Amino acid sequence: MKESEIKIIGKMDDESREEFKRETVAGLDREVEKILSATKQFELPKNEEDLRIIEKINIWLEEYFKNIGAEEFVKKIKADQFVILQENDFVKIGHDMFDSDWSHHHAKMMPGMDIVFVKRLPETEKFAALVSYLHEAVHIESRFKLNAFVSKEGVEDPRGMHRLGYSIKSTKKGKDEKLENYDYFDGLNEAITQMITLDILRQHGQELERDYSITPEEQKNFKFKDGYMGYEYVYMVMLQKLAENLNQNPRDYNKKFNKNIFTGDLMFLRDVEKVFGKGSLRVLAFMGSHPPHASDLEMIKFFEGYFLTEDENERKEIVEKIFSGEEDKGYFEKYKKRAEK
Numbered sequence: 001m002k003e004s005e006i007k008i009i010g011k012m013d014d015e016s017r018e019e020f021k022r023e024t025v026a027g028l029d030r031e032v033e034k035i036l037s038a039t040k041q042f043e044l045p046k047n048e049e050d051l052r053i054i055e056k057i058n059i060w061l062e063e064y065f066k067n068i069g070a071e072e073f074v075k076k077i078k079a080d081q082f083v084i085l086q087e088n089d090f091v092k093i094g095h096d097m098f099d100s101d102w103s104h105h106h107a108k109m110m111p112g113m114d115i116v117f118v119k120r121l122p123e124t125e126k127f128a129a130l131v132s133y134l135h136e137a138v139h140i141e142s143r144f145k146l147n148a149f150v151s152k153e154g155v156e157d158p159r160g161m162h163r164l165g166y167s168i169k170s171t172k173k174g175k176d177e178k179l180e181n182y183d184y185f186d187g188l189n190e191a192i193t194q195m196i197t198l199d200i201l202r203q204h205g206q207e208l209e210r211d212y213s214i215t216p217e218e219q220k221n222f223k224f225k226d227g228y229m230g231y232e233y234v235y236m237v238m239l240q241k242l243a244e245n246l247n248q249n250p251r252d253y254n255k256k257f258n259k260n261i262f263t264g265d266l267m268f269l270r271d272v273e274k275v276f277g278k279g280s281l282r283v284l285a286f287m288g289s290h291p292p293h294a295s296d297l298e299m300i301k302f303f304e305g306y307f308l309t310e311d312e313n314e315r316k317e318i319v320e321k322i323f324s325g326e327e328d329k330g331y332f333e334k335y336k337k338r339a340e341k
């Protein structure tokens with residue numbers, strides 16, 4: 001992480017603020033070292049092909065950034081930022097070190113640390129493997145920002161916020177001063193990340209066939225395995241309406257979404273409220289706030305209906321269903337219970 005990516009919040013003079021910044025970066029670097037040395041024993045060696053793919057990804061990304069006019073934001077990705085693991089080790093590391101369930105994932109990027117843990121997929125899953133390498137690389141390239149709170153006494157406050165592309169994760173004090181985690185815009189962020197990934201691969205379809213023996217068939221059939229399809233669909237529905245109402249071409253407006261995941265300029269998202277009314281940004285933010293949203297067809301239908309309807313009253317009814325009458329944490333708990341059933 002770079003110092004420019006951190007903002008220290010709290011009452012203090014500039015000098016202390018700079019010092020806290022340096023300390024936070026150093027602390028994170030130590031953390032990365034610790035994680036890497038603990039996972040070293042499980043890491044599979046990278047073969048020729050892995051190295052070739054990472055090199056290719058850098059070339060493709062550089063070209064893509066140039067095309068969307070964001071070349072000054074491109075970061076070079078190094079091979080050692082990818083840690084390749086066997087499936088059981090991948091799940092174990094997610095569970096033991098990050099306290100989360102990675103069994104449904106192919107790869108995971110650690111925001112701010114820019115380290116990707118990847119599951120080694122079988123030879124027959126070449127295209128899926130390529131998708132997950134590139135998808136995580138797009139996450140690495142996405143704009144990162146960390147807000148850390150420091151109290152008067154100079155103690156780091158566990159409250160904080162980080163942003164990666166469109167997604168926001170924040171830790172706030174809820175009722176009884178208890179800390180609670182909130183996720184916003186995760187669905188939108190995954191949709192854009194995955195669509196950029198598939199777009200880049202589509203542009204290099206012939207190369208994939210020639211150099212990696214990945215047939216056009218295999219590339220096409222991936223859509224049946226794409227876990228973010230629901231989010232992509234809702235985004236497309238919203239984009240269409242958004243562009244139409246702003247008298248713009250959806251293709252051009254889509255470019256704005258693709259570019260700003262890297263630049264971090266989110267001001268244009270206000271257009272969502274302009275077109276769909278007050279509270280609509282909050283509805284969009286809510287998509288993906290809980291991981292099961294991605295495969296919850298009923299939920300995806302609600303989001304679709306919300307962005308599709310012209311009827312203000314219908315929209316209100318759908319909001320009720322989306323939030324089940326409860327906002328934020330209360331809803332999260334309720335949703336979790338429902339999803340576990």
Ligand SMILES: [Zn+2]
Nearest residue numbers: 135139190193
């Ligand atoms: Zn992702």
